[in-house]
Amino acid sequence: MGDFEKITEQDSLYSNLEHMPIGECISAINTEDQKVALAVKKALPQIEKLIEVVVHQLKKGGRLFYIGAGTSGRLGILDASECPPTFGVSSELIQGIIAGGNKAIRKAVENAEDNTNQAWKDLQKHQISSKDVVIGIAASGTTPYVIGGIQQARANQLKTGCITCNPKSPLVVSTEFPIEVKVGPEFVTGSSRMKAGTAQKMILNMISTTAMIQLGRVKGNKMVDMQLSNYKLNQRAIEMLMGIKNISSTEAELLLKRHGSVRKALENE
Template sequence: MSFVKISEQPSLYENLEKKSVREILEDINQEDQKVALAVQKCIPQIDKLVSQIVPRMQEGGRIFYMGAGTSGRLGVLDASEIPPTFGMPPTYVIGLIAGGDIALRNPVENAEDDEKRGWEELQEHGINEKDTVIGIAASGTTPYVIGALREARKHGILTGSISSNPDSPMAAEADVAIEMIVGPEYVSGSSRMKSGTGQKMILNMITTSVMIKMGRVKGNKMVNMQLSNKKLVDRGTNMIVEELGLPYEEAKELLITHGSVKKATDFYKQNH
């Protein structure tokens, strides 16, 4: 199958090594400004995917992100930020990267070329029809991801994809294909740049909107965040002060006793 790999096309800029630092920075920023607009065009597809994920997660379903290299790392990053931000167990959003966790820091040779491994990993996690599998690949050609999406779909599991090329083999395997066309990279083919930035934005959009719809945010606040450091305890205490009108120390004690803003405020309201 031949299709145009926009993500691999030559940079719009020449002779990068001859430019000043300031010129390089301004050029990169110029390119980065295209990313949010490319993501904006994907909102209908992101909406379509999220709207199908929410009812599945309400029944105990999970999101699996799958990718290799930068794409895999970004999936693992987004998944790892869900427990501290929203107080969800780490089993709800799971990031899988070709080559396993060692690939987070080191390139793992040929890991992304194994078309069977992705589905095997999903089976190791007991994948079922309530789950969602989202493939992430700038090129849209990563065999590890394509094989997993194909098998997931055969088993009636919701599949999504995020790529930087139109009509890719990966998109063909997804129920909902998100195609974020950011154009050629500043350094030709370096998809850690605009493609990676856009992927991060879309992953933030998916999980944040899902978690809001799952009731993990109140008003505009992270009422279920983990109290893993002093800054977060202070933030949580101030939320309780604002909502219940209590003195700071009393609010802090209430928060620490109950472990989250939501549990603390719910307990106080039921008992006063």
């Protein structure tokens, strides 16, 4: 693997954690967290390239799949599950798949991440095609489930991306459009749910939000296609219409009831 170095497993910059007062402990975690956004900033050119591919494939009628194990898998599912309510898209458009299946969302499934063939089997359940994009999420860049899935996706002419915190890792080498974020050692040695997980979340936010904006699911800066599934979202929609159309809350409420979404209310009145 050339000069691949497993930064995510390097020793913490802090020692004797069990003797740290709470204030000192959280201050040190905060110091480490501040490094994450700067590390992500350095990866922006890679992030931009991958988003361009995602947008191109989605416009062609493709879908976006995240694959990961453990924290990485859960973060992919989290991002995917937020897209339908936020942007009014189908739950099929962006999907998260975790090693070990849905039960692994809450509890670790033993050895699930060690199977190199399972991710491709999981993807095939969704009638995956060359129009789709697969993004492998693995802080270490060495997770067999993710690497195997990406390699087989590429072999089947799919566009592939990844998010990892170990540059030049096996996952990076396997991926067409890799994103490498060097966040450095974790506060608790090897606990990649911390800085690595935060970096992954920030990048996933960028990918899905920017892609949805490019696909026209935001107007101005407003979530005009959001699903009105609770009181808070209904109130937000009413306030949007009041502001955009300069009308009263009663008028806005009537418009929403008539049309069912902010976009339809704007386009049909």
